[in-house]
Amino acid sequence: MNDRYAPLFTPFTLNNGITIKNRLAVAPMTHFGANPDGSLGEEEAHFIEGRAADFGLFITAATLVAENGKTFPGQPHAIGQENLPRLTALAERIKKQNAKAILQIHHGGARAADFGLIKHPLAPSAINQAKALEDSEIHAIINAFGQATELALQAGFDGIEIHGANDYLLQQFYSAKTNRRTDQWGGSPENRMRFPLAVIDAAVAAKQRHQRDDFIIGYRFSPEEAGEDGLTMHDTLQLIDRLIDKPLQYLHVSLWDFYKKARRGADTNQSRMQLIHERIGGKLPLIGVGNLFTADDLIAAYQTGWAEFLAVGKASLINPNFATLIKTGKEEQIQTAIDLERKTAYRYPEALWQQQLQGPSWLPPLKGADWQPRDV
Numbered sequence: 588m589n590d591r592y593a594p595l596f597t598p599f600t601l602n603n604g605i606t607i608k609n610r611l612a613v614a615p616m617t618h619f620g621a622n623p624d625g626s627l628g629e630e631e632a633h634f635i636e637g638r639a640a641d642f643g644l645f646i647t648a649a650t651l652v653a654e655n656g657k658t659f660p661g662q663p664h665a666i667g668q669e670n671l672p673r674l675t676a677l678a679e680r681i682k683k684q685n686a687k688a689i690l691q692i693h694h695g696g697a698r699a700a701d702f703g704l705i706k707h708p709l710a711p712s713a714i715n716q717a718k719a720l721e722d723s724e725i726h727a728i729i730n731a732f733g734q735a736t737e738l739a740l741q742a743g744f745d746g747i748e749i750h751g752a753n754d755y756l757l758q759q760f761y762s763a764k765t766n767r768r769t770d771q772w773g774g775s776p777e778n779r780m781r782f783p784l785a786v787i788d789a790a791v792a793a794k795q796r797h798q799r800d801d802f803i804i805g806y807r808f809s810p811e812e813a814g815e816d817g818l819t820m821h822d823t824l825q826l827i828d829r830l831i832d833k834p835l836q837y838l839h840v841s842l843w844d845f846y847k848k849a850r851r852g853a854d855t856n857q858s859r860m861q862l863i864h865e866r867i868g869g870k871l872p873l874i875g876v877g878n879l880f881t882a883d884d885l886i887a888a889y890q891t892g893w894a895e896f897l898a899v900g901k902a903s904l905i906n907p908n909f910a911t912l913i914k915t916g917k918e919e920q921i922q923t924a925i926d927l928e929r930k931t932a933y934r935y936p937e938a939l940w941q942q943q944l945q946g947p948s949w950l951p952p953l954k955g956a957d958w959q960p961r962d963v
Contacts, residue, residue: 588916591882592882592886594610595609595611595886596608596609596610599643601872603802603803607687609641610889611641611642611885611899611910612644612645612899613638613645613898614876614898614903615691616900616904618630618648618939620634620938621648621664625651625662626673627663627677631936634935635681637684638907640908640911642910644686644687644896645687646691646805646898648691649755650692652732653731655699656693657699658693658698658699658702658704661936663677665738665739666731666735667734674739675741677690678690678742687746688745689744689745689803689805690735690744691748692732692747692790693750693755694731694757696711696756696757697709697710697716700717709728710759711759711768712766712773722770725772729782732786732789733793740794740799745803747802748805749783749790749805751783753841754809754812757786758809760780761780763817763818764812764817764818776825783826784833790804805838805874806830808823808838810823810849810863811850811851811852813850821852824862827866831867837871837872837874837895838873839898840859840874840876843878845879846860846877860891861891864894872894872895873893873895874895874897875893876900880902881902881918882921885897885899901950904933905924907934909921924952924955925950925954927944927954
């Protein structure tokens, strides 16, 4: 290994005593590769094979906790005992690569309509095609997150990550743009964050029932939203104040650009990453992310001191052996764009490849194409 990158391979011990072998994580990636019933698909298994090697953490694709939150075709399920064989096989596949296996658990809320899979999606309020959730339905979804955590424990995962980012249900509850409720679940910031905090409590309760202090629970969030009433950095810093009081093991920010500065609600001369890290104040480690494509990108981001861990998504899609290339001193072989002539090298599920061909900003750039990250 090039000594320049050695800091990326130093261990970190979480507050529950579990040591992560290095500072590299595979970001959760939508792969469209599960079978229609949410079971482990052959394409999904092929996609995952080797991608966790030499990473400290491997965070799975957003995994569904309730049928009414299904957002993607080929989305994995963690809903009931029927999903346990699939989850067990997935956890084993990741852990055989010597990475900590983290199951990301997810409900799409209003965005369950994105691919037309749910005719009448559920959301905090009646927005777009969505129906406002009844109180009983809210409690049912909270319980579903607890059940998904229970399944992760039974399946042998090292932990779970609660998906509170990217305009999905937990973020919809916290955002005044999508939560217009006037009951205990809406109105003030304290009421709007009640749902995501209750989801955390349900996951922690499952962990405690199993007496598994070693089980990791993380939380992912998006720091800002565009538009009137969208989340601001001030809103996110308020949420962080509550998150660091919960028995979590890490926080994970969802960003398109690691260095992007705050838009509003805080010092706009500072980066979102820096503001968030300073607010956490060392109480939890932070996973940073955002178009980090090369070993030099990673070490530069790490040396800012704004994140204890760094996650890669696009870089892992382009380079299925990304961390191994750095660890073995072959970082010059890392590619930064998808070459359409090398389809089989990427081991994409076919549905994901068809998305890639369209060149969306949430997937890696295509070789020779003009590509810009989204400004969010």
